[in-house]
Amino acid sequence: MELLSKAGLEDHYENKLTLSTVLEINANTTSDEPLSTMQSLPGAFLKKLMMANVNARSVKCLSTDQEVSYCGVDNLNTDSDTSNVINPLDLITALFLCSDGFLQQEMVQKMSMCQFAVPLLLPNCDTKQSTLMLWALRDIVKKFRSSSQAATKAFVEERVVLSDIPMVSFVRLGENSLSKSQILNKLLSNPQQYHDTFVHHDMECGDVPRQVSDGLVEISWYFPCGNRNIDMFTKPVSVANLRGDIRSSEKQFSFLCQTSAAVYIFIDDLEANFFKVLKSKKTKAELFLVVNCQGKRFRVDTLKKMISNCSINEKNVIVKKKQNDAEFVKTLQSSVGEIIERSPNRLTIENMVDVAHQMGIWVDEDCGECQSARKMADEITRNITDTNEFKDQQLQLQGTIWKEISQLEKERCRLRKAGDQDIEHYKSSLKKKEKELREKQYTFDISDAMTSFMLGMSSSGAERSYFLKWMRINLDNLSRQNLSGLRDQYKDLCQHSPEKKDDIKDLDKQLSDCSLGLEHFLRELGQLYEAACSLPESSLQWQQMEHLPGLCAQMLLDGFPVELVDGDASNIPLKWISAVLTQLHTLVDSNSKIWVVTVLGVLQIVVHAFIRMKEVGKKPVCHFVHQNVSDMSAHDNNMRDRKKLLEQLDEMTQAAARMEKKENITKFTDVMEYDPDTSSCYIPGLWHGTPPMAPVNAGYSEAVYSFKKTLMKDFRKCQRNDDLTYFLEWTQSLWEAVKFEKFIFSFRNSLVADAYSRLCLEYNSWEWVFQKKMYSWMVSAETKMSNIVMTDQHPQRSIRDVLQDLMIEASEKLSEGEKEIQDNLVKYFEKQDGHVNLVEKYKEDFVSSAKTLRRETENTVKNKLQGAVEIKEGMAELNNIKSSQANTMEKKVLDLLQKCRQKKAGLSDKELRIEFENMWRITLSEIHFRGLPRRDVAQDAFLMLRGNLSTRGSHVNSMLVGTNLVDCGKKEFAVESGGFGEKLGSLVKHWDFNHYRKKLQELCDNIITQCQLFITQKVENKTDYHDTYIKELLNKIDETLKQHKNVNVSEVCEVSLKLHICGRAARKFQKMHNDFIEVNDPRKCLEQSKIKYLTEFKDLFHNRDLCQKKAEDFTKLCLQPAVQDYVTKMIGPDVIDEVKTGKGSEDYSTRGAFQFSILKQLLMDGEYEQYREYINHYENFVKDWLFDQIVQQLSKVRSLEKLEKKHLSEMVKIITDTICNIRETTTNVNDVKTFIQNICSALEEKLVLKDALESIFILNTADTEQFADYLTEFVREMKQSLAATYDKGGDIKERLRSLPFKPQDKMFTILFGCGEQCPFCGVPCEAGGIKHAKHHASIHRSEGIRGVRDIFSNKLVIQICSSLVVSDTSFSNAKTGGTFHPYKDYQTFYPDWLITRDSSIEASDYWKYVMATFNETIAKGKHALPADIPEDWKALTRDDAFKSLKKSFNMI
């Protein structure tokens, strides 16, 4: 125990070290820190041993040497310091004492690879108990060729514990002058390759006094290679070596005497009494004495006396005379050689158990777990006589049925043999067949062997491991007998008669048939599980199988491998593998990382594969491993070669890239992570010398270790989220790809989908930030523009100059915003997490989306500002007239005031009024009133329309000639029948007759409604008519038409539509214009303000204080409407933020998520009418849906009111602050007019203060201080009264519709995306960004859902495009010009669409369910006959549909 605690092993004396602790990858795995403590020695030894490093036994602490050199003098007094060193034998003994059976086996394996002796009897110096290490030795298998076989070149392969190799033991009596172990090493080594099989005194730390290893019996073997010039012995022999004096290890000695063919006793002290005792022993072994005549106590006479006394055969006394070791060893060798030839006592190690038990020696296999496990394993394997037959009877699930299922699975993807069957029916039939086969699998009772196997697997911890090990050992033994012969034949045939292909193939089959390993049992387990998966979860069978993956995962952790691909059926049992790996992931607390290491040969083809892998963002790390390199300087010398190699690799990559049409890939490093300096590794030969007696080359082990360190470095680099679950995803999609024979990695698995939606999510948020910024800039620019005439301090600058400045500013803003998005994109793709590499190929889509966004926003900004300028200019004349009139009148009133004040006698109110009336009459007569010119709106609008269509051909022109807008749009707009749509119907299936016309009519009606709304809003504003209104209208039409390219609107239709809309607009606008002229007639306006002038005049005359009144007027007439206007403008973007961040916001995060939420809701509601709207009137449906969602969201928490009040408070604060500021900074302003002007210019970017001074009419210079006080008070009141209005709320829909920035419209644009729909089934595109290279959708649906039917039977069709595109069927429509074209090559006609096959057969369950449920209803509505629905579609439940929906949109 003392030694154990020194070595830090005391805990493991009870709680044994296990193989998994040793295999664990941790900081020590690749660390080369010098060893500083005793506690680090066992670990270091094990690490080196696992590397099969022949230097493993020389581990010692660094400090030991230092202490000696620095403190040598101090230490002279004490005994030589042994506190920090340990004899290798002690270390080995201690470790074996502290390890469990499986680690012991592994240690023994590795030790024997290094040609180290391994423990046969392990002593325990505390309990004095010795253990026969049978289990530990059980896994050693050795190959050799005895000289008699030399001619045939045949090898014998044997498990050493089972082979009856004669054993020769070496022991010593008393102290001995000869180093027994060193002599043994020489005995076993070929002269040209001396090797330290046994630890001896002269080895590092070999001289440290032993503490726990006395009584240790080590064993080693000599195996010949069949070459007489090399072999020391012609037949195999095992050599046992007892450590310590036989007098203190009597039990071990007796054991050796009973089990060995011969025991050699090294003896110096010939007078020892012990020898007499020995003589009396009955031994099976022949005894030899080894005496050193050079020893101090050697006396020839004593020896002679003893020989005669003990009647020892003189031949059995070997004396080392005055000869060197080599000579002496030869003598020994010939003695041992003789023994082997005679082999009087041969006992396999397994058979030594009885002897051990007789001697009171434990056997490690005695433990209950090992015994019961063996029983269970034997139970299974005992009955195997013919492996083929056994497999047929006991492992029947993996037989033909499984192979058939594999074929079916592949056919279900490839649809090769569909013939002229309907694809969906064919798929269903395949599914049915598979189900039947699975059921058939289940009709077999679980076989006896599998029942026993599952029982064994289910046993606890160590017992299971023993069981599996026993199974492996038993099966190995079985197949060793069967296979070795076949393998030799196979090798022989391949080497000598490779032309006999059939024979080789036949042998290959035999090899595969008769191989039977643990993997076959696990495979069967997998099949049981897979078959159970097709049963309901409540079934008994399923419950029996449920725990299997967990057991298998535990097995993986215990170090047993599990196969991924069943090589015999070439299939991956995905459900089984998934379940196992998922369990494993759970077992390691979700802290798994997986890294696939593959050994590749054929590089040219590999490069092709990697170019394709780059497409999905996988860039593997590549290392070149050069084997059997003997030169130490290989790495340096090969510098030039490496450069050359890289050049060649680059060339090869370019060639491959050209073939893959990926010319941007030019370098090898583009597809692989490869550094010529660190990614090359030179590994020397494995064996040092000639096998089987050669140990592993130390250089080999070191080179492999340094390679491992490199791999570990790579492993550390591997992403955090490369865990087992991700690995599973890749396995699944790769397997799908293989089944589809689509070796191009274009598959979109859920990882890619996930990464893509994350990217969309991010991009959407950047885009939204950009749009919000631009909107608020736009609002302030427009405000500035609106305020321009009134506050422009530089009258010489025209409004056009301001426009130009604003456009420059806009351009800067836009560039800034675009750059921000682009920078964000770059940053996003630089991040290593979130699997950005998987979506690398979509980056370009988003880069160009950002560009488009900028361009489109720029256009909007330009149009809006230009429109504002035009309106401003249009109003300029009227404003001029008005202000000049006001000026004149103001002057006149002030003149009159002066005059009246000069009159001595005070004037009565009546007199004042008469004076005023006089002045008013005279002034009016003096002003020359020009009425406003009346415009012909229809004519002006027509000019705009012509401009809009100016680039079109003569046909359009001829339609316009002679048209008067006044006459247009009087009737309802109707799409002319004939011409547009009907001819588009496909030849085999078609929509109902009017389908296209209806679609077109619907679109036109939509556009008309939109325009109507716009016109009404303009008219409600009671402004004058401006040409920009018609321009905006035409833009709206053009944009909507662009969005619906797929509807195929003809030019004639477009022109008629525009004429219709413009005609209606012209009439409405004409009326608006007339009203405006009427209302704004200058004379009328002036007359209307007569009362105001009079009141003001009287107040002034009486010097009444007007501050309060003016302050109130300014607040009510100017500020309040401006503030309300401001709040209305600001609220729109906020509502979107609210929806985007509130509860349920994830539904709007991406287009995919949005589709998911709609489809989910539709499914929950389960009403056909809703589906019908969704499918047939997708756009309107989405608009209404969104609007409803927004309204619901807002009404729940009264957020609209909150937002309104927030902006109100903000603005009131700005106003109040402005008032304060102006008061403080401009003390000398004594006139209210200037004061108000100052306020206005301070607010010019925030508020549109219309005609401020005009409406307030100020004649005098009032007290500004008092005015400011009143104003502040009124502003406060205004805040309260507005807040109260907002609180009252009202119809949210109305309020939203009245906002200038309509959140519902913006949300629609964001979520509607490009608006494209699948050309076959009509599902909307879900791709992110504005511009994308390809449109794609998560799930497609039966074409029959939107009414497509078979032209002959008039039945709705059920085919799904995602199946059709992998089938051999064809389509034909107007696009193909009526000819048939394979669906596979749909991209010829629809190059923008990417229709991927379903990720699984369940993927389209959602729409199958819908189709099956509403089949009759759809048919009725479309005047078609119901479709023939496959049985399994009918069986689908709403739950199945929901499951498939979640899976398709990756929402689990």
Ligand SMILES: [Zn+2]
């Ligand atoms: Zn489709």
Ligand SMILES: [Zn+2]
């Ligand atoms: Zn799209």
